Amino acid sequence: MRLWLIPLLLIKLISATPTPIVLWHGMGDTCCMSFSLGSFKIFLEKNIPGVYVLSLQIGNNTVEDFENGYFMNPNLQVEYVCEKLAADPKLSNGFNVMGFSQGCQFIRAVVQRCGHKLPQIKNMVSLGGQHQGIYGIPHCGALRHETCDDVRKLLNYAAYNSWVQNSLVQATYWHDPLDERTYEANSVFLADINNVRTVNKTYIQNLNNLERFVLVMFDNDSIVQPKETEWFGFYAPGQAEKLVSLRESKIYLQDRLGLKKMDKAGKLIFLSTPGDHLRFTEEWMIKNIIKPYLSS
Numbered sequence: 119m120r121l122w123l124i125p126l127l128l129i130k131l132i133s134a135t136p137t138p139i140v141l142w143h144g145m146g147d148t149c150c151m152s153f154s155l156g157s158f159k160i161f162l163e164k165n166i167p168g169v170y171v172l173s174l175q176i177g178n179n180t181v182e183d184f185e186n187g188y189f190m191n192p193n194l195q196v197e198y199v200c201e202k203l204a205a206d207p208k209l210s211n212g213f214n215v216m217g218f219s220q221g222c223q224f225i226r227a228v229v230q231r232c233g234h235k236l237p238q239i240k241n242m243v244s245l246g247g248q249h250q251g252i253y254g255i256p257h258c259g260a261l262r263h264e265t266c267d268d269v270r271k272l273l274n275y276a277a278y279n280s281w282v283q284n285s286l287v288q289a290t291y292w293h294d295p296l297d298e299r300t301y302e303a304n305s306v307f308l309a310d311i312n313n314v315r316t317v318n319k320t321y322i323q324n325l326n327n328l329e330r331f332v333l334v335m336f337d338n339d340s341i342v343q344p345k346e347t348e349w350f351g352f353y354a355p356g357q358a359e360k361l362v363s364l365r366e367s368k369i370y371l372q373d374r375l376g377l378k379k380m381d382k383a384g385k386l387i388f389l390s391t392p393g394d395h396l397r398f399t400e401e402w403m404i405k406n407i408i409k410p411y412l413s414s
Contacts, residue, residue: 135211138171139171140215142216143219143221144220148180166412166413170208174199188288191290191307192224195224196228203228211237219341222246223248241331241411251293252342253295253358278297283304302314335390336393336398337392391406
């Protein structure tokens with residue numbers, strides 16, 4: 119073989135390798151159970167031959183992973199994941215990220231807070247994320263558990279208490295439209311990553327470095343309230359009935375996250391699918407997510 123062909127072959131091999139995918143599971147779930155993200159990881163590997171899929175485990179085992187979805191402050195989780203991704207050599211040429219439910223806003227925080235310290239994050243797919251927060255938890259996740267009732271009661275009465283904010287994950291993205299001032303002042307996670315109090319230009323730049331930001335809303339979602347938060351919509355301030363879309367919201371009109379700029383550039387993709395929270399068919403996933411955003 120001629121020596122000058124070797125670099126060309128190496129380039130071809132590298133370019134033919136699918137972009138790795140990082141998954142972050144939702145509340146009441148874990149990284150690797152066969153009935154949830156474990157089977158989805160296998161599904162991705164089957165449909166994208168040769169792809170490296172990292173399903174994030176927050177903790178040393180699946181029990182810790184499950185518990186941390188309720189009790190480990192997201193700011194600490196994001197810091198943990200940033201370090202984990204930076205240390206993974208299989209991600210060194212760039213990767214895509216996909217979040218499920220609360221994992222969507224957590225992986226978005228990774229993009230915003232440490233994207234400039236990581237290899238290129240190409241596309242982000244958000245499946246049922248709560249990007250403008252939640253105001254109500256009718257159910258909670260793949261596993262029905264008495265913890266859900268305790269979480270719901272606590273959030274209704276003390277979501278912005280400093281102890282609750284630092285001890286209960288769901289409180290950190292609780293968004294009370296009847297008390298916007300308290301939310302803005304005391305939310306330790308969501309108000310920060312949405313640039314509510316101040317505008318962090320690094321957050322804007324890192325988010326805008328994405329090639330595509332894909333937002334998936336589930337039309338018949340009975341878990342996330344309101345479901346429009348999955349497209350960055352939310353209740354208008356002062357009440358909990360009238361909804362304001364992303365393009366009508368302050369975060370967009372003031373471009374506090376650069377979403378308006380991304381929208382104008384065609385980087386924001388809004389998709390919806392029938393069904394309840396995180397319910398989709400394999401055919402829909404292949405056609406709408408895998409082929410256009412994850413397979414190259």
